[in-house]
Amino acid sequence: MASSIDWRHRGSQDGRSAQHNRGKLTAHERLEVLLDEGSFQEVDRFVTHRCVEPFDVPETPGDGVVSGWGKINGRRVCVVAQDFTVLGGSLSEANSGKICKVLDLALKCGLPIIYLNDSGGARIQEGVGSLAGYGEVFRRNVEASGVIPQISVVMGPCAGGAVYSPALTDFVFMVRETSYMFLTGPQVLKTVTNESVTPSELGGADVHSRISSVADAAFESDVEALEHVRVLLEYLPANNRADGPSAGTLDSTDRRCVELDSLVPESRSMPYDMRKLVRSIADDGDFLEIQAQHAENMLTGFIRIEGRPIGVVANQPMVLAGCIDILASRKAARFVRFCDAFSIPIFTAVDVPGFLPGRTQEHGGIIKHGAKLLYAYAEATVPMVSLIARKAYGGAYLVMGSKHLGADITFAWPTAEIAVMGAKGALEVLYRKHADDTDFMADRMRTYERRFSSPMPAAERGYVDDVILPVETRRRVATAFELLREKSVQTRWKKHGNIPL
Numbered sequence: 001m002a003s004s005i006d007w008r009h010r011g012s013q014d015g016r017s018a019q020h021n022r023g024k025l026t027a028h029e030r031l032e033v034l035l036d037e038g039s040f041q042e043v044d045r046f047v048t049h050r051c052v053e054p055f056d057v058p059e060t061p062g063d064g065v066v067s068g069w070g071k072i073n074g075r076r077v078c079v080v081a082q083d084f085t086v087l088g089g090s091l092s093e094a095n096s097g098k099i100c101k102v103l104d105l106a107l108k109c110g111l112p113i114i115y116l117n118d119s120g121g122a123r124i125q126e127g128v129g130s131l132a133g134y135g136e137v138f139r140r141n142v143e144a145s146g147v148i149p150q151i152s153v154v155m156g157p158c159a160g161g162a163v164y165s166p167a168l169t170d171f172v173f174m175v176r177e178t179s180y181m182f183l184t185g186p187q188v189l190k191t192v193t194n195e196s197v198t199p200s201e202l203g204g205a206d207v208h209s210r211i212s213s214v215a216d217a218a219f220e221s222d223v224e225a226l227e228h229v230r231v232l233l234e235y236l237p238a239n240n241r242a243d244g245p246s247a248g249t250l251d252s253t254d255r256r257c258v259e260l261d262s263l264v265p266e267s268r269s270m271p272y273d274m275r276k277l278v279r280s281i282a283d284d285g286d287f288l289e290i291q292a293q294h295a296e297n298m299l300t301g302f303i304r305i306e307g308r309p310i311g312v313v314a315n316q317p318m319v320l321a322g323c324i325d326i327l328a329s330r331k332a333a334r335f336v337r338f339c340d341a342f343s344i345p346i347f348t349a350v351d352v353p354g355f356l357p358g359r360t361q362e363h364g365g366i367i368k369h370g371a372k373l374l375y376a377y378a379e380a381t382v383p384m385v386s387l388i389a390r391k392a393y394g395g396a397y398l399v400m401g402s403k404h405l406g407a408d409i410t411f412a413w414p415t416a417e418i419a420v421m422g423a424k425g426a427l428e429v430l431y432r433k434h435a436d437d438t439d440f441m442a443d444r445m446r447t448y449e450r451r452f453s454s455p456m457p458a459a460e461r462g463y464v465d466d467v468i469l470p471v472e473t474r475r476r477v478a479t480a481f482e483l484l485r486e487k488s489v490q491t492r493w494k495k496h497g498n499i500p501l
Contacts, residue, residue: 065095080114295330352400
């Protein structure tokens with residue numbers, strides 16, 4: 001006898017209509033956008049909750065989550081999509097069991113996993129059973145970290161303990177107006193602090209993609225967010241033992257970057273857009289930026305060179321003169337560690353006058369946060385190529401993928417300046433007693449600039465492998481990564497390091 005249940009639409013018609021009225025897709029509609037047509041294979045569609053009396057909870061097959069596997073651009077992935085039309089997508093013991101089963105499957109098979117979050121939170125009627133379910137998911141998120149890529153797309157409410165699963169994954173994307181994340185909601189906030197705030201103001205997509213850095217990007221619709229996930233996966237390997245996906249290109253490795261000859265302004269204080277350098281050396285000019293709206297003085301993202309994925313970390317002189325602050329340190333450190341975990345080579349473009357000074361930065365722990373970036377680079381064993389375009393001063397020079405922290409090949413443009421600090425600051429320290437002697441200070445300024453406003457002192461010591469013309473940058477970087485393709489590093493045994501968190 002044929003089943004009368006429409007498995008593709010388990011919630012009520014009213015629930016699906018409400019979802020659409022909010023500008024949201026249902027769980028199955030989202031999977032249709034995310035996955036290649038006809039590739040989805042569902043598991044555990046008959047699972048129901050285990051809630052008993054006295055609570056009246058209707059038995060709904062699937063129990064508020066759709067799980068299984070499918071393909072994206074022909075590559076297999078595992079997926080979990082919470083279904084808000086069924087019991088508000090709330091997490092129960094059975095519901096979490098479905099998520100854990102697919103996560104275990106992803107680990108066994110070495111497949112990326114994508115979570116589509118849209119849930120009212122823990123199912124109150126199940127008490128500690130639902131809390132235990134969250135704990136089981138979190139533990140597996142940690143177990144999978146650095147083994148398979150984990151991507152979360154928050155497409156509705158995600159509050160309380162539920163926020164920790166996305167926070168444990170590699171990438172988090174949100175949808176404006178319809179998604180939000182917070183530990184404590186507006187109602188509790190009103191009661192405790194008498195502060196009135198909307199869910200979007202407290203933990204909306206723009207808050208988390210611009211300010212908190214919990215989210216890597218915010219999108220206008222479900223469809224736009226899901227399409228972005230499909231693009232991102234084209235840069236990621238299936239797991240930490242697999243090669244990254246290779247893409248064909250007609251862009252010649254020997255292409256001359258004529259536009260880079262005039263990129264750095266003659267005035268050392270004038271800004272320029274570092275994205276132009278990144279796009280110039282990338283295949284077909286494609287740059288998939290990560291956390292583009294957060295800590296904009298540091299660029300992170302992916303390009304391809306000779307069809308192979310490369311992670312990019314770069315100072316952005318257009319914002320805070322490219323200084324490294326707390327937010328930039330954390331942003332870059334996390335990205336470097338992700339690339340290293342999945343054997344994605346790293347290209348670093350340097351133009352940094354130093355760490356951002358000030359009481360706020362010091363009291364906020366810039367020392368420890370800057371050490372995160374230093375630690376990430378020093379720990380990384382993937383191929384690393386660095387290019388110093390202009391300023392590389394002091395400790396900031398060191399932490400930006402320098403030769404001293406393990407960069408395999410370091411290039412510099414003729415415009416590079418590698419020194420403890422800029423000329424003005426250096427003279428104020430060295431010749432404080434002569435500060436009023438204009439002629440003396442001008443002479444010392446010329447001497448200092450002649451000595452340090454050049455990459456040659458560093459090149460003479462082997463800290464820079466070659467001084468190259470900007471027009472040659474793509475070719476030289478590409479050949480360096482080609483050389484490093486079979487790089488192998490033996491590290492000391494240890495359970496794990498103690499990164500300065």
